[in-house]
Amino acid sequence: APRVSINLKHGAHQLGKRTDQSMETWRNYGLGQFIHWGVYAIPGGQWNNKKYRGAAEWIRSWDGMPKDAYDNLYKQFNPKGFNAKAWAKQAKHMGAKYVILTTKHHDGFCLWPSKFTDYTIINTPYKKDIIGQLVDAYNEQNIDVYLYFSIIDWNHPGYRSVLKTEEDRKAYETFKVFTENQLTELLNAYPTTKGLWFDGTWDSAWKEQAAFADSLDSKLRKMIPGLVIGARFRPDEYGKRGFDSNGDIIGDYEQGWERKMPNHIDDVHGNDWECVMTVPENQWGYQSNWEGHIKTSNELIEMIAKAVSLDGNFVLNFGPDGQGVIRSEETQLAKEIGDWMEVNNEAIYNGSYLNWEKQDWGYYTKSRKTNKIYMIVCNVPVSGMLRVKTTDKIDVIKASLIQEPTQGVDVEIIGKNEYFIHLKSFDFKKPFVLELETKLIQ
Numbered sequence: 001a002p003r004v005s006i007n008l009k010h011g012a013h014q015l016g017k018r019t020d021q022s023m024e025t026w027r028n029y030g031l032g033q034f035i036h037w038g039v040y041a042i043p044g045g046q047w048n049n050k051k052y053r054g055a056a057e058w059i060r061s062w063d064g065m066p067k068d069a070y071d072n073l074y075k076q077f078n079p080k081g082f083n084a085k086a087w088a089k090q091a092k093h094m095g096a097k098y099v100i101l102t103t104k105h106h107d108g109f110c111l112w113p114s115k116f117t118d119y120t121i122i123n124t125p126y127k128k129d130i131i132g133q134l135v136d137a138y139n140e141q142n143i144d145v146y147l148y149f150s151i152i153d154w155n156h157p158g159y160r161s162v163l164k165t166e167e168d169r170k171a172y173e174t175f176k177v178f179t180e181n182q183l184t185e186l187l188n189a190y191p192t193t194k195g196l197w198f199d200g201t202w203d204s205a206w207k208e209q210a211a212f213a214d215s216l217d218s219k220l221r222k223m224i225p226g227l228v229i230g231a232r233f234r235p236d237e238y239g240k241r242g243f244d245s246n247g248d249i250i251g252d253y254e255q256g257w258e259r260k261m262p263n264h265i266d267d268v269h270g271n272d273w274e275c276v277m278t279v280p281e282n283q284w285g286y287q288s289n290w291e292g293h294i295k296t297s298n299e300l301i302e303m304i305a306k307a308v309s310l311d312g313n314f315v316l317n318f319g320p321d322g323q324g325v326i327r328s329e330e331t332q333l334a335k336e337i338g339d340w341m342e343v344n345n346e347a348i349y350n351g352s353y354l355n356w357e358k359q360d361w362g363y364y365t366k367s368r369k370t371n372k373i374y375m376i377v378c379n380v381p382v383s384g385m386l387r388v389k390t391t392d393k394i395d396v397i398k399a400s401l402i403q404e405p406t407q408g409v410d411v412e413i414i415g416k417n418e419y420f421i422h423l424k425s426f427d428f429k430k431p432f433v434l435e436l437e438t439k440l441i442q
């Protein structure tokens with residue numbers, strides 16, 4: 001049946017995935033890094049020996065945090081341990097192909113020397129441009145840089161979350177000019193930027209700005225050809241975000257996978273998507289006292305595999321402390337993930353969905369570059385036999401262990417398009433990858 005659709009001026013401007021080279025590069029990253037850093041790293045989720053139970057980067061919104069004290073924290077921001085090259089090197093070893101940097105979080109503090117506000121890194125004792133150093137250091141490691149930018153700004157006098165009065169509307173007009181100025185400033189200052197990662201667009205004030213956001217969106221895209229902007233930026237004229245009033249994605253990829261993941265290819269509706277994930281339950285900025293479940297590298301590797309197997313990217317968050325140091329737990333995870341990626345990255349980079357029946361041992365990926373098929377095994381059955389069911393006319397000829405290609409792995413045919421891969425060892429401490437050799441049956 002033909003789809004009924006309303007005519008939208010500010011809805012999706014394109015249906016279906018982008019097919020250009022910049023988006024293809026994005027699609028093939030597999031693994032990225034998120035950095036949440038700002039003045040919230042100084043209190044680290046604590047004030048007056050009390051712990052804020054929410055996400056540490058939100059501490060300013062807490063009753064236990066005097067706004068005044070928070071707004072003066074920048075006067076102490078002097079991260080003696082900050083070394084952009086060290087962060088970039090660690091990200092490189094982890095296997096990250098892109099990084100998303102918080103240029104400005106909800107508090108409004110700018111890690112770059114914006115000339116449109118005084119609330120920036122220039123007016124801290126540190127004085128130097130942080131974003132510039134990071135862009136250079138990550139680019140030097142061939143890691144693409146994306147800029148996180150919050151539309152919520154608790155520091156700007158014209159910012160409102162809701163527009164109730166004429167006065168609010170007038171004030172918000174100054175905030176819109178400011179927002180446009182800051183965004184063009186960022187893209188001019190850091191022209192190697194590959195994309196923008198917008199946040200805080202859930203305010204009702206912003207949801208009324210369809211026309212403004214749409215024209216700003218095209219302006220930014222013209223500044224950097226190929227710029228990637230996810231579906232968390234502009235609303236349509238009915239205030240719908242992410243997906244417009246016709247259900248079409250407004251932006252280049254689905255950005256709603258925040259600390260959660262799809263389970264099935266149908267969940268992503270044929271769109272590009274990215275999962276952003278924290279190491280503890282919900283802490284993005286530095287929280288000095290992590291509590292609750294802390295994810296292990298094996299868990300995170302499984303998430304990377306799962307994301308790629310469903311045509312998405314996986315982005316792991318890091319929250320450096322007030323001195324600019326990445327905590328030891330995160331350093332350890334980056335190392336363990338990187339050691340695994342070093343051996344197995346061919347199953348992750350350029351990886352895509354394979355339409356074979358999902359099995360309990362883990363995830364299939366298929367390389368967009370080589371068409372090679374991989375099995376990323378996360379659960380070894382007690383039988384030591386891994387079931388493989390291909391689609392019609394595809395025969396499995398051979399399987400080999402990426403980490404030890406000389407160790408043969410037997411393939412037993414058990415029926416039409418159905419096989420058992422017999423493992424010789426059960427002694428796996430980490431997920432492992434098998435490459436399958438297949439043949440088309442005529």
Ligand code: JFZ
Pocket residue numbers: 055057058199200255256257258276284
């Ligand atoms: C936002 C921020 O408020 C948070 O501090 C952090 O920066 C995170 C990456 O983004 O939080 C969100 C964003 C999106 C959703 C939930 C929380 N979402 O899509 O459900």
